[in-house]
Amino acid sequence: MTHLFEVSDVSASYNGNLVLEKVSFKVREKDFVGIIGPNGGGKTTLLKVILGLIKPVKGKVVFNKDVLDYSNIGYLPQVSESDITFPVSVRDVVLSGLMHKKGVAARMTRRDFKIADEVIEKLGIMKLRNARLSEMSGGELQRVYLGRALVASPKLLLLDEPGNFVDSSFEQNFYDMLKEVNNIITILMVSHDVGTISAYVKSFACVNKSLHYHDSEKITNEQLKGYGCPIQLIAHGDVPHTVLKNH
Amino acid sequence: MGIELFEYDYLLRSVLAAILGSITAGIAGTYIVSRRLVFLSGGITHASFGGIGLGYFLGLNPVIGAALFGMASAAGIEYLSGRQEVKEDSAIGFLWAFGMALGIIFIYLTPGYTPDLMSYLFGSILTITNSDLIALAILSVVLIIFFLFYYRTILYISFDEGFARTFSRRVTFFKYLLIVLVSLVIVMNIRIAGVVLVLSLLTIPPNIAILFTGSYYKMIIVSVVIGLVGTLMGLAASWYLDIPTGATVIFTLVLLWVLSRIIVNIGRKNRRRRLLLNQ
Numbered sequence: 021m022t023h024l025f026e027v028s029d030v031s032a033s034y035n036g037n038l039v040l041e042k043v044s045f046k047v048r049e050k051d052f053v054g055i056i057g058p059n060g061g062g063k064t065t066l067l068k069v070i071l072g073l074i075k076p077v078k079g080k081v082v083f084n085k086d087v088l089d090y091s092n093i094g095y096l097p098q099v100s101e102s103d104i105t106f107p108v109s110v111r112d113v114v115l116s117g118l119m120h121k122k123g124v125a126a127r128m129t130r131r132d133f134k135i136a137d138e139v140i141e142k143l144g145i146m147k148l149r150n151a152r153l154s155e156m157s158g159g160e161l162q163r164v165y166l167g168r169a170l171v172a173s174p175k176l177l178l179l180d181e182p183g184n185f186v187d188s189s190f191e192q193n194f195y196d197m198l199k200e201v202n203n204i205i206t207i208l209m210v211s212h213d214v215g216t217i218s219a220y221v222k223s224f225a226c227v228n229k230s231l232h233y234h235d236s237e238k239i240t241n242e243q244l245k246g247y248g249c250p251i252q253l254i255a256h257g258d259v260p261h262t263v264l265k266n267h
Numbered sequence: 268m269g270i271e272l273f274e275y276d277y278l279l280r281s282v283l284a285a286i287l288g289s290i291t292a293g294i295a296g297t298y299i300v301s302r303r304l305v306f307l308s309g310g311i312t313h314a315s316f317g318g319i320g321l322g323y324f325l326g327l328n329p330v331i332g333a334a335l336f337g338m339a340s341a342a343g344i345e346y347l348s349g350r351q352e353v354k355e356d357s358a359i360g361f362l363w364a365f366g367m368a369l370g371i372i373f374i375y376l377t378p379g380y381t382p383d384l385m386s387y388l389f390g391s392i393l394t395i396t397n398s399d400l401i402a403l404a405i406l407s408v409v410l411i412i413f414f415l416f417y418y419r420t421i422l423y424i425s426f427d428e429g430f431a432r433t434f435s436r437r438v439t440f441f442k443y444l445l446i447v448l449v450s451l452v453i454v455m456n457i458r459i460a461g462v463v464l465v466l467s468l469l470t471i472p473p474n475i476a477i478l479f480t481g482s483y484y485k486m487i488i489v490s491v492v493i494g495l496v497g498t499l500m501g502l503a504a505s506w507y508l509d510i511p512t513g514a515t516v517i518f519t520l521v522l523l524w525v526l527s528r529i530i531v532n533i534g535r536k537n538r539r540r541r542l543l544l545n546q
Contacts, residue, residue: 071433095433102427106301107477107486116423120434124420124441152481168430 024049024088024176024206027070027231030079034065043079043231047176049087052202053233054221055210056244061228063210064098067178070208071095087175091120094169096162098180098210104153110164111136111149117171139167143197159190166194170201177201179209183216195220214239280400281392281512285498287403288392288459288468293491294410295452296469297476298445301483302425307344309466310359311450314340314366316462318454319387320373329387330399333457336366337450345446349439390461390513392502403455410448414487421445422483459498460513468494471520478531497523 023046032040039062047053055063068074070081072090083089094117102113114136115128122128140146143163148156156164162182169177179198186194198207199220211217214224224234226244234243299308318336322329340362348355374384386394414421424431424438424445431438453465460468476489501516508515 073432093433095430097429102430103301103303106426107481107483108422108426109482112422112483113426116419116427116430116434119419119423119431122419124435124437125416126419128419150481 022049022087023047023084024051025070025081025083027066027081028079030069030076030081032062032065032069032074032076034062034074038077039065039229040069040076040227040231041229043227045225045231045233047206047208050202050204050206052199052207052220052222053209054214054217054224054237055208055227056212056214056224057227059212063227064180066227066231067095067180067208067210070178092172092175094172094174094177094205096165096169096177096179096182098184102153104156104161106153108153109150110140110145110153110156110167113153113164114139114167114171117168121172136167136171139171143167159186159194162186162194166197170205174205177205177207179207181210181212183211183213191216277393277395278506280395280397281502282499283400284392284395284403284459285502286495287400287407288456289472289491289494289498290407291403291410291452292456292469293472293494294414294487295449296494297473297483297487297490298421298425299449300470300473300477301486304446304449305466305470306356307348307359307446308449308453308469310344310363310366311337311341311446312453312457312462312466313363315450315454315457316387317366317369317373319457319462320370320377323377323384324373328398330402330454330458333387333454334451337454338447340366341446341450342443345443386461387457388461388463389511390457390459390464390516392459392512392516395458399455399458406448406451406455410452413444413448417441418484425483460516464513464517467517467520468498471517471524472497475520475524475527478527493523494520 026044026046028044030040030043031038032043039060043062043066055066057063065074069076071093072081111133115132118128118132118135119126122132137146137149140149143166145160145163145167148160153161153164166182169179182194182198183191195216198209201207202220208225209217209221218224218237218239221237223236224239226232226234299305315333315337318332318334319329320332321327321336322332325332344355344359344362347353347358383391383394385391420431420435420441423434424441428438428442435441453469456465456468459465472490472494473486475493476486480486480489497520498516501519502512504510504519505512505515
């Protein structure tokens with residue numbers, strides 16, 4: 021099994037506070053890791069360290085250079101800093117996902133527009149292609165941002181709480197879409213909703229300053245406690261305290 | 268002969284200033300309006316008055332002093348807002364008043380009479396000089412080339428800076444460059460509308476443009492055109508009515524904005540009525 025990248029002994033701080041301490045784990049190709057943990061536990065910081073946006077104070081992230089570099093990581097930030105009243109089209113937002121490959125003096129070609137339109141089509145928002153962002157629902161916007169993360173055909177997809185703005189009617193649809201994407205792309209997804217994502221992820225990583233990798237989609241309250249990961253599980257299915265795949 | 272005409276015909280010069288001013292204000296204005304940097308730009312504008320005063324005091328061209336103060340304050344505010352130690356709006360407020368205070372002190376200390384102080388406060392497109400025009404022309408060309416070349420980067424930094432940082436390590440550099448360009452646009456347009464009025468030259472056209480288009484580059488083009496229409500109409504009106512040009516231009520632009528709002532609202536109502544009828 022080849023690994024896509026390895027986080028090796030990383031300590032990182034955010035706003036002067038040490039939020040990650042001696043974190044080490046390997047992510048194998050096509051894994052779908054659910055990153056869980058309490059608020060302020062360092063989940064977002066971990067993603068930003070992998071993205072190279074935060075320099076770790078100690079340790080490093082090592083990419084498998086044959087497959088991964090910064091230009092083929094797709095990123096869906098948690099709270100987008102974007103201003104939805106901004107004069108920008110859906111297609112332009114999706115195209116911004118190509119900027120890493122194209123550089124700061126990017127010219128978008130007809131081929132790029134085609135690629136963007138294909139992603140937009142796949143995400144089912146083709147009819148909104150020319151809509152203003154301010155006219156769209158939270159779920160539709162989230163699809164636009166997912167399109168931005170996917171347009172460069174990344175090898176790795178980093179998602180920070182993607183379910184936050186998604187309306188419940190679209191939620192299942194959204195995760196099904198991710199599952200399909202996972203057939204070819206490795207995914208790391210931060211989420212507080214352990215119950216829901218356990219039906220989709222292949223493994224868990226509990227982040228609370230330290231990190232515990234749990235190589236199974238099943239996880240129990242006891243295990244979480246053992247990991248020092250104080251979050252509440254809502255049990256699905258018949259077995260109490262155990263999160264199982266939907267059955 | 269042609270040169271002579273250019274040199275003596277102040278009306279031709281003001282028309283040229285209107286064209287170049289609209290180009291620069293339309294481009295920089297779209298950037299500051301869409302990134303919500305209007306208040307910051309107000310700070311830069313008033314800080315540059317300190318430079319105007321310094322220019323008088325040292326016997327230099329006040330525009331050069333204003334440009335130096337404008338650029339320095341732009342970079343200073345951008346720097347302060349990057350760290351979280353000072354509240355950005357407070358920093359802008361300080362700079363705003365500090366620049367004006369400095370300007371007034373310098374002008375007071377300058378021996379003799381400062382005849383065209385009023386033209387820096389309220390603008391005077393009719394007294395614009397050839398060197399002002401050349402500076403405006405160079406600035407227009409630089410802005411056009413810069414925005415053509417880095418259009419996508421500027422668009423995406425403005426729209427979502429956090430995401431832009433994932434594809435470029437030079438986001439901060441671009442932000443500095445852009446705000447310094449904005450400060451130069453403001454300073455060069457002070458000759459047209461004055462410290463007190465210049466900001467509206469940058470902010471009203473994009474605010475009209477955004478009523479009609481949801482695309483960034485169309486917003487720039489529409490802003491330039493609206494700025495030009497407003498400035499030329501204001502210029503003509505002030506000429507015939509013999510009232511101050513800067514103020515008339517701003518008045519015209521505000522009028523255009525009100526008109527546009529009414530047109531857009533009527534359009535929306537009609538569309539809704541049509542939709543209801545079709546059901």
